[in-house]
Amino acid sequence: MSNLKVSITVNGERKEAEIEPRMLLVHFIREVAGLTGTHVGCDTTNCGACTVLLDGRAVKSCTVLAAQANGKKVTTIEGLSKGENKLHPVQKAFVDKHGLQCGFCTSGMIMTSFWLLNKKRKLSEEEIREAISGNLCRCTGYESIVDSIQEAERRMDESEEYIEEEIPARRGR
Amino acid sequence: MDLTEKLVSGKGNFVDDINMPGMLHLSFVRSPYARAKILRIKGGITWKDVDLKMASVGEGATKGFEYLEHPVLAKDYVGYVGQPVAAVYADSPYEAEDLAETSVEVDYEPLKAIVDPEMSLTAEPMYPGLKSNLLADKYLGADFEIKDAPVIIEDRFVNHRIATDPIEPRGIVAAYDGNRLTVWVSTQSVHSLKEGFCEIMHLEPESVRVIQTDTGGAFGLKGGIYPEYIVAAYLAMREKRPVKWIETRREHLLASRPGRGVVGKMKLYADRTGKILGIKGDVIVDSGAFAGGSGEFSARFIAMQLTGPYEIKNAYIHAMSVLTNKVPQGPYRGAGRPEAAFFIERMVDRLADELEMDPVEIRLKNATTAPYVSPTGLTVEASKPFLESAVKAMGYHDHVRKGNTGFGWFVLVPATMPGETARILVDGGTVKVWLGGNAHGQRHDLFVRSILSDELGIDPSVVEWQKGDTDQLEDGVGAWGSRSAMMGGSALVEAARKLRKEVENKYGKYSPQKLLEGKWDSYEFFHYDKPYNNLGANLITVHQDDLGVIHVRECISYYDLGKVLNMDNVIGQNAGGCAEGIGQTLYEGLMFDENGQMMTSSIADAGVVTADLVPRYKLLLHKSESSLPSRAKGLGEAPTIGTPVALARAIEVATGLRIRETPINPEYLLSAKKFH
Numbered sequence: 001m002s003n004l005k006v007s008i009t010v011n012g013e014r015k016e017a018e019i020e021p022r023m024l025l026v027h028f029i030r031e032v033a034g035l036t037g038t039h040v041g042c043d044t045t046n047c048g049a050c051t052v053l054l055d056g057r058a059v060k061s062c063t064v065l066a067a068q069a070n071g072k073k074v075t076t077i078e079g080l081s082k083g084e085n086k087l088h089p090v091q092k093a094f095v096d097k098h099g100l101q102c103g104f105c106t107s108g109m110i111m112t113s114f115w116l117l118n119k120k121r122k123l124s125e126e127e128i129r130e131a132i133s134g135n136l137c138r139c140t141g142y143e144s145i146v147d148s149i150q151e152a153e154r155r156m157d158e159s160e161e162y163i164e165e166e167i168p169a170r171r172g173r
Numbered sequence: 174m175d176l177t178e179k180l181v182s183g184k185g186n187f188v189d190d191i192n193m194p195g196m197l198h199l200s201f202v203r204s205p206y207a208r209a210k211i212l213r214i215k216g217g218i219t220w221k222d223v224d225l226k227m228a229s230v231g232e233g234a235t236k237g238f239e240y241l242e243h244p245v246l247a248k249d250y251v252g253y254v255g256q257p258v259a260a261v262y263a264d265s266p267y268e269a270e271d272l273a274e275t276s277v278e279v280d281y282e283p284l285k286a287i288v289d290p291e292m293s294l295t296a297e298p299m300y301p302g303l304k305s306n307l308l309a310d311k312y313l314g315a316d317f318e319i320k321d322a323p324v325i326i327e328d329r330f331v332n333h334r335i336a337t338d339p340i341e342p343r344g345i346v347a348a349y350d351g352n353r354l355t356v357w358v359s360t361q362s363v364h365s366l367k368e369g370f371c372e373i374m375h376l377e378p379e380s381v382r383v384i385q386t387d388t389g390g391a392f393g394l395k396g397g398i399y400p401e402y403i404v405a406a407y408l409a410m411r412e413k414r415p416v417k418w419i420e421t422r423r424e425h426l427l428a429s430r431p432g433r434g435v436v437g438k439m440k441l442y443a444d445r446t447g448k449i450l451g452i453k454g455d456v457i458v459d460s461g462a463f464a465g466g467s468g469e470f471s472a473r474f475i476a477m478q479l480t481g482p483y484e485i486k487n488a489y490i491h492a493m494s495v496l497t498n499k500v501p502q503g504p505y506r507g508a509g510r511p512e513a514a515f516f517i518e519r520m521v522d523r524l525a526d527e528l529e530m531d532p533v534e535i536r537l538k539n540a541t542t543a544p545y546v547s548p549t550g551l552t553v554e555a556s557k558p559f560l561e562s563a564v565k566a567m568g569y570h571d572h573v574r575k576g577n578t579g580f581g582w583f584v585l586v587p588a589t590m591p592g593e594t595a596r597i598l599v600d601g602g603t604v605k606v607w608l609g610g611n612a613h614g615q616r617h618d619l620f621v622r623s624i625l626s627d628e629l630g631i632d633p634s635v636v637e638w639q640k641g642d643t644d645q646l647e648d649g650v651g652a653w654g655s656r657s658a659m660m661g662g663s664a665l666v667e668a669a670r671k672l673r674k675e676v677e678n679k680y681g682k683y684s685p686q687k688l689l690e691g692k693w694d695s696y697e698f699f700h701y702d703k704p705y706n707n708l709g710a711n712l713i714t715v716h717q718d719d720l721g722v723i724h725v726r727e728c729i730s731y732y733d734l735g736k737v738l739n740m741d742n743v744i745g746q747n748a749g750g751c752a753e754g755i756g757q758t759l760y761e762g763l764m765f766d767e768n769g770q771m772m773t774s775s776i777a778d779a780g781v782v783t784a785d786l787v788p789r790y791k792l793l794l795h796k797s798e799s800s801l802p803s804r805a806k807g808l809g810e811a812p813t814i815g816t817p818v819a820l821a822r823a824i825e826v827a828t829g830l831r832i833r834e835t836p837i838n839p840e841y842l843l844s845a846k847k848f849h
């Protein structure tokens with residue numbers, strides 16, 4: 001197999017590498033970019049632990065080839081916080097509302113929530129549950145995650161700072 | 174940054190996040206057959222390199238009977254699909270996977286697999302020299318005869334096997350410096366793993382260190398040691414290079430020990446007032462192909478609990494663990510407790526239907542008014558007062574009037590024995606804490622902080638809960654069996670009191686300032702060798718839509734938790750456990766065909782619940798005292814015991830169909846029979 005040259009912008013930083021054509025985006029993120037906050041929990045696109053934003057859209061990075069992300073922008077969990085002590089309101093809400101227990105599903109859960117809240121507000125509980133139904137959590141029973149997302153929505157509504165220009169507002173899924 | 178802040182920022186330290194220079198990646202070649210002779214193996218690391226066995230043989234087995242011991246790598250025989258046969262390694266995981274497919278040849282001669290545990294009872298023994306396929310065979314209680322009992326009900330129930338399915342699969346990194354083996358692992362107990370490495374690989378305790386990484390859920394799966402860990406350690410020692418192995422989900426479903434997989438055949442004798450006169454039963458555990466899982470133990474444990482919170486005077490139970498050509502059974506949250514509750518509570522509901530009585534009325538009639546030890550050995554406190562307050566607090570009668578309500582209750586038997594350890598290290602103004610059991614999502618940090626701020630009068634923010642490390646805490650048991658707040662908490666309370674004394678002895682008077690200024694190290698093994706059971710109840714209401722799909726509407730828990738050390742902790746444990754209970758009841762199962770091939774191929778197929786399938790949970794607390802130093806009682810497994818029984822009954826009421834199995838999926842509902 002001959003290698004491919006790709007250039008992917010991860011959290012604003014350009015990463016260039018020669019990779020095997022079969023390399024999955026999640027492995028590019030974890031191994032090439034060295035960002036291990038994006039997790040792998042399955043091999044069948046079911047768990048959502050690997051969720052990242054690809055050009056502003058939430059994707060399961062285990063189902064995208066790194067080659068398909070060539071020239072595109074990826075945002076991972078590490079890209080949400082602004083510096084050490086500046087957690088994004090979604091992250092902060094997960095801490096405060098106990099939206100995590102073991103924390104393994106959390107990166108994916110937060111990325112899905114972040115994407116959700118950037119495309120739509122005033123969500124009903126049913127809409128939230130529906131929207132995160134592609135992300136599995138075995139610890140929390142989801143209630144505290146729903147609470148966290150609702151809390152994050154409140155905080156993002158209050159704070160102008162968190163209107164994300166780079167995230168295109170999309171309707172529908 | 175504290176632990177949760179790290180986790181929400183993607184800065185956790187899970188085992189797959191560890192990378193070391195020169196690290197090798199391990200991949201396994203597994204048996205494609207449920208039962209076969211191995212004629213030839215070519216390539217890879219094989220039993221010729223690692224000729225070791227996982228465990229000593231279980232109770233009821235012929236001593237020294239080598240076929241029952243799980244080999245680290247298979248030699249001339251495989252007993253289940255997914256059993257490790259050979260291992261390969263490479264510089265990258267992709268390459269290692271390729272090698273597993275291309276570089277090892279194995280010739281098998283397939284044999285007829287024994288898949289069904291009940292058929293296994295009468296099948297030819299699986300291994301030459303065995304008299305039967307019973308791995309464990311015990312009677313509990315005493316045989317009895319009740320002539321002309323007015324009511325006799327017989328039934329058979331099944332809880333199918335389910336995958337533990339933590340979202341983080343198993344994984345390990347092993348390294349060797351020429352003297353000492355160090356492993357980093359996702360685990361519930363660094364101490365049990367260390368013991369395992371020493372025993373299996375014949376290593377001295379000083380030459381093994383086990384360090385816990387962030388552990389992404391475990392639920393019983395990660396309490397013990399597995400063949401893959403031994404191979405990783407072997408290779409690290411041989412190559413003097415770090416070795417990593419991370420399980421895939423497919424491997425998890427095939428080759429990680431699953432829970433449940435139990436059949437209960439019950440016979441209940443009663444009079445027409447609803448008083449239970451006695452129970453008989455067979456408990457049949459689908460143990461899998463080798464000893465060393467939890468199969469041998471669980472049949473007896475389930476049988477012991479079959480009398481439930483009731484004053485049943487006569488009980489006689491046959492507890493059997495049976496060999497089958499499947500991966501050995503293991504503990505999954507509840508581990509025998511949910512099965513026992515399912516069997517007895519289903520029978521009590523049947524009795525209620527038979528006598529056309531309210532299910533709670535029957536339960537009140539059979540509850541104990543004083544502490545009671547049942548013929549099978551289950552210790553119960555006076556359960557009637559608890560039931561009366563549960564019924565009231567949960568608004569049972571209002572719910573029943575509205576319809577589609579199920580109620581169930583149970584005795585939770587936490588794994589108290591033999592106690593637990595704790596260490597507190599005060600240095601530079603911070604207070605570090607290690608517990609002998611290692612949290613895998615229960616947030617021990619929360620109750621640790623609550624206990625120490627109470628006991629030592631210090632600000633919770635100076636307390637730093639630490640992950641497991643055998644070099645930091647000399648011994649310990651593990652985080653399982655609803656025991657951490659009870660046993661780990663008690664060890665911590667005692668260690669804190671010891672510390673207080675030491676400060677007092679030195680300065681004449683205790684003060685938090687004096688404590689934090691100094692350097693102190695306090696260790697405690699809180700020994701405990703009795704049961705300490707508590708009661709719990711669950712109520713569930715359901716709605717069946719026009720398509721016949723069951724939706725859980727309300728899920729209420731009423732538990733006796735003693736003192737709540739930390740409310741967020743308790744709410745989290747209840748919520749997660751309820752979701753798992755609902756999952757087992759409605760969706761979760763590992764299914765096999767008649768050749769022992771698994772038909773469940775993904776975590777979605779395996780039935781892990783999603784957010785849209787579960788309701789909000791309500792937790793009500795029964796006020797009581799605990800006499801343990803931590804003042805806590807058991808919780809972690811309670812919802813996985815109470816939810817399935819309440820939900821099964823609610824479905825029965827909603828559909829009019831008799832429920833005898835989990836999962837109660839649409840196919841099951843199509844096959845179930847009307848009962849009135």
Ligand code: FES
Pocket residue numbers: 039040041042043044045046047048049050051060061062063
């Ligand atoms: S790892 Fe991508 S969905 Fe599970």
Ligand code: FES
Pocket residue numbers: 099100101102103104105106136137138139140340389390614
């Ligand atoms: S917090 Fe453990 S899987 Fe979600």
